[in-house]
Amino acid sequence: MIAAVGVVFNKKLGKQKFFGAGEKSVVRGHSDDIKCLAISPARDLVATGEVGNQPRLHLWNPNDCGNITQFKMPRGSRAIGAVAINSNASHVAAVTEDDGHTLFVFDIKQGGPPVYTTKTGGDPILALAFSKNEPNILSSAGKRGLFFFDTAKSEMKKGLFKGTEPADMLCVTWHASGDCVSGSVKGDLYLWQENSVALSAKIHEGAVFAVSAGSKQYFSSGKDNFFCTLSLRLELIRKISLNSYAKSIDFFAGGMLLAMKDGSILELKDLEGNYQTLMQGHNEGETWGLAICPKTFNVVTTGDDNAIRVWDPRTHKAIAKSPINREAGPKPKKGGASTLSSYSPNQCARAVTVGSNGHVAIGLNSGEVQIRESVQNLESLVITLNEPKEWIEVISYSPNGQLLAVGSHDNKIYVYQVSGPYALLHALTAHNSFITSLDWSVDSKYIHSVCGAYELLFFNVATGQQERSGATILRDEQWATWTCKIGWPVIGIFPPGTDGSHVNGVDRSKNRKLIITADDFGLLNLYRNPVAEGNKALSYRAHSEHVVRAIFDQKDTHVFLSLIHISEPTRQAEISYAVFCLKKKK
Numbered sequence: 001m002i003a004a005v006g007v008v009f010n011k012k013l014g015k016q017k018f019f020g021a022g023e024k025s026v027v028r029g030h031s032d033d034i035k036c037l038a039i040s041p042a043r044d045l046v047a048t049g050e051v052g053n054q055p056r057l058h059l060w061n062p063n064d065c066g067n068i069t070q071f072k073m074p075r076g077s078r079a080i081g082a083v084a085i086n087s088n089a090s091h092v093a094a095v096t097e098d099d100g101h102t103l104f105v106f107d108i109k110q111g112g113p114p115v116y117t118t119k120t121g122g123d124p125i126l127a128l129a130f131s132k133n134e135p136n137i138l139s140s141a142g143k144r145g146l147f148f149f150d151t152a153k154s155e156m157k158k159g160l161f162k163g164t165e166p167a168d169m170l171c172v173t174w175h176a177s178g179d180c181v182s183g184s185v186k187g188d189l190y191l192w193q194e195n196s197v198a199l200s201a202k203i204h205e206g207a208v209f210a211v212s213a214g215s216k217q218y219f220s221s222g223k224d225n226f227f228c229t230l231s232l233r234l235e236l237i238r239k240i241s242l243n244s245y246a247k248s249i250d251f252f253a254g255g256m257l258l259a260m261k262d263g264s265i266l267e268l269k270d271l272e273g274n275y276q277t278l279m280q281g282h283n284e285g286e287t288w289g290l291a292i293c294p295k296t297f298n299v300v301t302t303g304d305d306n307a308i309r310v311w312d313p314r315t316h317k318a319i320a321k322s323p324i325n326r327e328a329g330p331k332p333k334k335g336g337a338s339t340l341s342s343y344s345p346n347q348c349a350r351a352v353t354v355g356s357n358g359h360v361a362i363g364l365n366s367g368e369v370q371i372r373e374s375v376q377n378l379e380s381l382v383i384t385l386n387e388p389k390e391w392i393e394v395i396s397y398s399p400n401g402q403l404l405a406v407g408s409h410d411n412k413i414y415v416y417q418v419s420g421p422y423a424l425l426h427a428l429t430a431h432n433s434f435i436t437s438l439d440w441s442v443d444s445k446y447i448h449s450v451c452g453a454y455e456l457l458f459f460n461v462a463t464g465q466q467e468r469s470g471a472t473i474l475r476d477e478q479w480a481t482w483t484c485k486i487g488w489p490v491i492g493i494f495p496p497g498t499d500g501s502h503v504n505g506v507d508r509s510k511n512r513k514l515i516i517t518a519d520d521f522g523l524l525n526l527y528r529n530p531v532a533e534g535n536k537a538l539s540y541r542a543h544s545e546h547v548v549r550a551i552f553d554q555k556d557t558h559v560f561l562s563l564i565h566i567s568e569p570t571r572q573a574e575i576s577y578a579v580f581c582l583k584k585k586k
Contacts, residue, residue, distance in 0.1 A: 004544035049080025084128040141169035183208025212249035221246035285341025288350035302349035304341035322378035356401035363392025407435030426464030482508035492531035518547035
């Protein structure tokens, strides 16, 4: 799941299909963050639940990503926190995050109102699972243990610990024998028979985030980064050390998938620890930095997760990764970049560009600018520039490759001579607020830029001075790019009644025929260039949260996006991120 989109990945072809993504006027799907997912035992039905005051539960076909049916929760539900499909795929269960944490069970074929509903109490429910044998029996995991439900009898029973130490539960699964197993915040696994604990075992150091049942084993993953194989009596058989821990485990037809905290999806090849990485992504804070290498055409991204990543859009795979800084610097200061990341500012980056010389320039949240050797050699640091005093939102090489412009939240644009290496040429100081975007003229002699005060200013690069009459004397100037959201070509990108703050990213196609914008509504908006007032866009949905950057590739055939994704109302930071490649409508 990525924001409001369900993703189906064909690992043999390396291709993806999407539920809920596409042109806004025709797409059917979620309108807010997807928070939970379940798949039927036959793998022909997917259930996804979203965040929202009146959230929707969608049932859809993973083969063609077509919507089958949907159920709307009552107002005030806040979110669907967990979902499960029963053994014969006749019913789906969902629990909401209202004050009573209400459980709803729906008949999938009949539709309509729930066939069973009950309030579970004031404590959050974190997981749901149906029995594999009895389609009307399910359990929930949460604070203070488990609940067991019989929807046919409208019964709810509290799980009884019976002499074992009570614990908060994070995950739950069922075995074909009728036993139920849950994982606790303390690292213990509990085996339940009926609604009572039959036995427990200390397996992990720290919380157990995921459990799953095979035919003759149980599997678990904990905060200690160990993946464990257990007997049906919870005896430890094998322990595998991984780089992160799984938030979800799927065991099917002898195969094993792990959805990891670090944003990756792994396929275990065996229980000895051999695995294949199927997908990767940024995984903490926000993802803003987005650029295309002019030599390799690979995509470079940076985020608040201490990672620079390189992607091959032809194979849809991550091909390189490097940490921004291996050692944490000072803690964030007041007024710095707002983020939910646990990393320090010198390990977060929201601006990146690639020069014609191959250098990768990265603007950090601490204000420094790192110059890396190339996308093929990300680990090699050429130089660090320390003149900017606040976090960097925009960075761009000049068309002739001889200069680098850095737009900082200290209200200045720093222009560096690339040869030297990277000697400061000028600090452009006319803006009254932080720099949000800038463009070079085709001849590399001028810069125009926009700041947080919505000023469009012009600068002479040779003198380092503002061209106060730039709007007039440069009205016929040819600009190499257009990323500013103010100016004559983009005067119509703001809908009536908006103040412009919802538009985050702008780009013009290389053939100068199209303008694209990325906004706070999770939309990618495609216009003809120039955009006159009243012009309509083709709007595409692939997110539910803010889309920060949108850029065309060199051939104008694809658009790449980066996004902020902060789940409301819980504002969870443990969410994966991705860069989408959307083919332009012909």
